[in-house]
Amino acid sequence: MSYRDDFSNAAGWSVVDISIRLNNNAGRGFLSFLKQSGVDTLIRYCASSARPKMITAEEAKFLSKEGFGILPVFQDSSRDISNFSRQAGTANAKSAMDFAKRVGQPKGRGSTILFAVGC
Secondary structure, three states: OOOOOOOOOOOOOOEEEOOOOOOOHHHHHHHHHHHHOOOOEEEEEEOOOOOOOEOOHHHHHHHHHOOOEEEEEEOOOOOOHHHOOHHHHHHHHHHHHHHHHHHOOOOOOOOOOEEOOOO
């Protein structure tokens, strides 16, 4: 996990970026801690390639049932200047929309996908 090991200073959090899947009973303790710390939204990832940090439809349903909002971030192939073009942007937008549909993200007003650049 890429976060600090000491979560004791979590007061005031409301959104947390999570790069691991939390779709089983093992994650419930961590989710309970987040709830107790005031976290109500989790940042999760989507991309055109399958990686462990990518949210799944099963996880999205699980997190929603646990009472968390999900803020999806599309992050894929963005470390080289050649990845930034109109064509790449269009392809990434299409990929993000396809991913959102597969995981069951609601359509319309209030449904957002952020785009990020990895380093």
